[in-house]
Structure formats: structure tokens, C-alpha cells
Amino acid sequence: MVGLSELPLELKGMIVHWATQIDCSYYSRVSGDGIIRFDIFSNGVAPRDSCIRTISQLDRVFFALCRPVLWKVFDLRKIPTTALGGFHGSETLTKKYLRTFTRDIKTEVVVFQQPFRELIVMDDCKQPPEFDRFFHIERILKEIDPAAMIDTFDLELVLNGRLLDGFLPTCSHPLTARLLTSFAHLKNVKHFRIVSPISFSLPENLLVQTIINMKILTSFSAENIGYEEATSHPENLGIKTGNSQERVTDDQTKQPTTTKLVEFLSNLKCLKSLRMYDSICVDHLWSEMTWQSSLREIVLRRCPNLSSLSLQRLSKKFHLSLRTVDVSTIGISEVEQIQTNYAPGYLWEILQRENTISFKKLRALKLVGINMGEHLLRSFQDSPKLRRVEIDSPNIRAQTLFNSIQQWPLLRELNCRIRGGSGSLDLIMYCLTQKVLLDESFY
Incomplete structure (x- = not known):
């Protein structure tokens, strides 16, 4: 009988692939914690009872085949501070694995207090341990080759109570x-995500400095992004960490020509997915820019400066490519939008908003908002491939929704919390006869 170690290399590779799929399927049912989820395989480690861990211990060939799986994700959040020193500095086997196999990086960024001078520590013995972790992470990320094939880069801004000490936290x-800004040397990132506590926002100009060289982004996700703020650039800043003196280089202090996030994103040619949450920088300008890419997915939730009128204008720009639209408005109404926006064509847009554009590829639609008007729903009437719809707005009447769903022959799921009255019974009967799953809350 042939043992596993005697199997051909191709068959061993298939076994590793199957084991990976089994583990991913099993652990995907286990709820994780953290805003950016923790992968089951990261930093060269797999769960103790996983198939991959068992297989990697069979022989050297299986171990070599499992390494790309185990090292694909490098998650600095899971590494203890005492172990971070082994990931930078002199060449090690661990650094070789990172350079060869890592494609996804996830890291934390500590947010400090203001004023800055109260955090300058000249005596190493008095330096808080949080500083050790911060500088270790900084060195590790700076040593990443700019040409490295890092596909995904996730940032999680975190607060540390000891370092805040009553002062307001600030990303500046x-x-x-x-x-x-040191992350700007990464040029091959395709998927970027940044999350932060809701208690403060990241200035959009600082975010632009972070991603300024990521020209081939295909997906972008951010939350709590604010308008431009003045940022400090400590050219002469020096903080002792061990026996070394860290200083800011000239490249880090250069200001990009673009400071607005929408200007940077609209010039990307490969962008397919755009997700923004709780960001005040998302306003009517996003609907007026000329975008170089054809977005397939738009997710804009709880952006208070974006009205339903602006959402309608923005979605129309991508009517040939959109597959998913998920938007919610909590901010200004159309009247307030018009009064505060002097861009030509807004009044004409209102007069012509009944004219619909065909969204040939749209498959999922979600519209939520207390100030959302019916015109936004009507603009998606001509969507022949629409299959899932969720509507939540007191301004949308049942009759209006009933008129719309008759134009969606492939609709299979409808979840709505709208104004009842005329058209409610017609809507229910239509869903029953057309085998559309209607959420129970509507009955």
C-alpha cells in the first residue's frame, strides 16, 4: 500500500488544495471578532485541529506545498510585541517566507494624542511599551519591497487609552x-481597506498621501473619512527607540498634487468596487467628477453630505457596468442640497429625473434613507437582470414600488419597509404569483 509520502507531487498538490477548501468551509462558520476579520491561515500558522496543519507535518514536500497557504496573509495584529523583532532587520527564514509568499497584509495603526510634545520620550526606560510595538510595525512595513506583489492591504486604526490621557485622538x-504616509511606497496593491473608530475621522488628504502610488486599485473601502485638514510633517522629528534614531525622510514629507479623495479615486482606471461608510467627505462633488473606471459595485452608507439626488447622478455614470448598488442616506434633503450647491444642471436634473437609464447588468439593489426620494427608485426601473431588492424609506409608496417591480422579470427576493396604502395588496399578490420571496414584515 502506497503511503502519502510516496504519492506523486501533482497529487500531493491536489490534497493540499482540497484540505485548504475543507478548512475554509469549516472555519467560515465560526464567528470571528475584529472589524477586519482574522484569517484562519496567517503568519505561517494554522489552527491546531485544521487539515492543513496536519498535512504540513507529514513530510518536507507537504510542508513546502503548504507554505504558500500559511504565509499568504501577514497579520501584524496577531503577533505579540516581543516577537515582532524577528520580522525586520537581518535576513531570516521568516523574512524570506514573507518576501516570497505573502500577498495580503493586515496591520494596526495606533492613534496618538495631541499635543505631540507630551509624547516625545527621550529616556528609553520610561518609554511606554506601546511605542515599542509602534516602531517595530513601522520598521517591518518600511522594509517591504515596493515591487512586492502585495494584492491586499488592510489598515485598522486603533485607540490606546494610556496614550490619549484625556486629549482628543487625531490621525494628524x-x-x-x-x-x-510611509505606506505610499507600495505600488502593486489591488485591494485597499481602512477602518477606524467612529469617535474620529481620518482627513482625506492624509488618506490620499497613504494611497497616492496605488494606481492599480480594483477595490477601495474606507470609513470615517473627513474633509482635508492641516497635517504636521515632523522633518526634524527624532524619537529614540533602542540605539537607533528614527527620522522622517524627504519622500515622506512630499505633498501629493491631489488632496481630495474623489479626485484620486476618479482617476483610477482599474477601480471596480467602491465602498464608503460614515464619511463626510462624500458629497455632491462625487457625482460631478468624470470617472475613468467602470464601477461594478457602489456601496455608500451613512454619508451625511450625500443626498439622494447626488446618488442618482452618480449611479447613472456607471449604468453600463453596475452589478450592485447599496446606498443609504442619513443627511441633507434635496431642497437643502439644491440651496447649498450652485453647480449648473441641478435644477434641470430635477425636471428630467423621470427619464430612466437602462442598468443592463444590475443584479442587486439596496436603497435606505429617511430623505430618499422616489425618483431614485424610478431611475432603476429599467434593470432587466435585477434579482434582489431591499427598500427602506418612508418616502417611497407601495404603488411606486409595485410599478417598479413589474419591470424586473428576474426578481426573486424583495425586502421592503415603505409607506403602505394604495398598491400594497397588488404588491403582495404580484410577489405570490411571480414566486418572489417577500419579507414577512411587509404583510
């Missing part, structure tokens, strides 16, 4: 800004 703090 020189140390936080220094680390964020």
Missing part, C-alpha cells in the same frame, strides 16, 4: 501620519 498626529 505626526507619528500616526508618519506611519500612514
Whole structure:
């Protein structure tokens, strides 16, 4: 009988692939914690009872085949501070694995207090341990080759109560800004995501400095992004960490020509997915820019400066490519939008908003918002491939929704919390006869 170690290399590779799929299927049912989820395989480690871990211990060939799976994700959040020193500095086997196999990086960025001077520590013995972790992470990320094939880069801004000490946290703090702008040397990132506590926002100009060289982004996700703010650039900043003196280089202090996030994103030619959450920088300008890419997915949730009228204008720009639209408005009404926006064509847009454009590829639609008008729903009437719809707005009447769903022959799921009255019974009967799953809350 042939043992596993004697199998051909191709068959061993298939076994590793199957084991990976089994583990991913099993652990995907286990709820995780953290805003950016933790992968089951990262930093060369797999769960103790996983198939991959068992197979990797069979022989050297299986171990070599499992390494790309185990090292694909490098998650700095899971590494203890005492172990971070082994990931930078002199060449090690661990660094070789990172350079060869890592494609996804997930890291934390500590947000400090203001004023800055109260955090300058000249005596190493008094330096808080949080600083050790911060500088270790900074060195590790700076040593990543700009040409490295890093596909995914996830950032999680975190607060540390000991370092805040009653002061307001700010992403514009020189140390936080220094680390964020150091990521600009990564050029091959395709998927970027940044999350932050809801208690503060990241200035859009600082975010642009972070991603300024990521020209081939295909998906972008961010939350709590604010308008432009003045940031400190500590050219002469020096903080002792061990026996070394860290200083900001000239490249880190250069200001990009673009400071608005929408200007940077609209010039990307490969962008397919755009997700923005709780960001005040998303306003009517996003619907007026000329976009170079054809977005397939738009997710804009709880952006208070974006009205339903602006959402309608923005979605029309991508009517030939959109597959998913998920938007919610909590901000200004159309009247307030018009009064505060002097861009030509807004009044004409209102007069012509009954004219629909065909969304040939749209498959999922979600519209939520207390100020959302019926015109936004009507603009998606000509969507022949629409299959899932969720509507939540007191301004949308049942009759209007009933008129719309008759134009969606492939609709299979409808979840709605709208104004009842005329058309409610017609809507229910239509869903029953056309085998459309209607959410129970509507009955």
C-alpha cells in the first residue's frame, strides 16, 4: 500500500488544495471578532485541529506545498510585541517566507494624542511599551519591497487609552501620519481597506498621501473619512527607540498634487468596487467628477453630505457596468442640497429625473434613507437582470414600488419597509404569483 509520502507531487498538490477548501468551509462558520476579520491561515500558522496543519507535518514536500497557504496573509495584529523583532532587520527564514509568499497584509495603526510634545520620550526606560510595538510595525512595513506583489492591504486604526490621557485622538498626529504616509511606497496593491473608530475621522488628504502610488486599485473601502485638514510633517522629528534614531525622510514629507479623495479615486482606471461608510467627505462633488473606471459595485452608507439626488447622478455614470448598488442616506434633503450647491444642471436634473437609464447588468439593489426620494427608485426601473431588492424609506409608496417591480422579470427576493396604502395588496399578490420571496414584515 502506497503511503502519502510516496504519492506523486501533482497529487500531493491536489490534497493540499482540497484540505485548504475543507478548512475554509469549516472555519467560515465560526464567528470571528475584529472589524477586519482574522484569517484562519496567517503568519505561517494554522489552527491546531485544521487539515492543513496536519498535512504540513507529514513530510518536507507537504510542508513546502503548504507554505504558500500559511504565509499568504501577514497579520501584524496577531503577533505579540516581543516577537515582532524577528520580522525586520537581518535576513531570516521568516523574512524570506514573507518576501516570497505573502500577498495580503493586515496591520494596526495606533492613534496618538495631541499635543505631540507630551509624547516625545527621550529616556528609553520610561518609554511606554506601546511605542515599542509602534516602531517595530513601522520598521517591518518600511522594509517591504515596493515591487512586492502585495494584492491586499488592510489598515485598522486603533485607540490606546494610556496614550490619549484625556486629549482628543487625531490621525494628524505626526507619528500616526508618519506611519500612514510611509505606506505610499507600495505600488502593486489591488485591494485597499481602512477602518477606524467612529469617535474620529481620518482627513482625506492624509488618506490620499497613504494611497497616492496605488494606481492599480480594483477595490477601495474606507470609513470615517473627513474633509482635508492641516497635517504636521515632523522633518526634524527624532524619537529614540533602542540605539537607533528614527527620522522622517524627504519622500515622506512630499505633498501629493491631489488632496481630495474623489479626485484620486476618479482617476483610477482599474477601480471596480467602491465602498464608503460614515464619511463626510462624500458629497455632491462625487457625482460631478468624470470617472475613468467602470464601477461594478457602489456601496455608500451613512454619508451625511450625500443626498439622494447626488446618488442618482452618480449611479447613472456607471449604468453600463453596475452589478450592485447599496446606498443609504442619513443627511441633507434635496431642497437643502439644491440651496447649498450652485453647480449648473441641478435644477434641470430635477425636471428630467423621470427619464430612466437602462442598468443592463444590475443584479442587486439596496436603497435606505429617511430623505430618499422616489425618483431614485424610478431611475432603476429599467434593470432587466435585477434579482434582489431591499427598500427602506418612508418616502417611497407601495404603488411606486409595485410599478417598479413589474419591470424586473428576474426578481426573486424583495425586502421592503415603505409607506403602505394604495398598491400594497397588488404588491403582495404580484410577489405570490411571480414566486418572489417577500419579507414577512411587509404583510
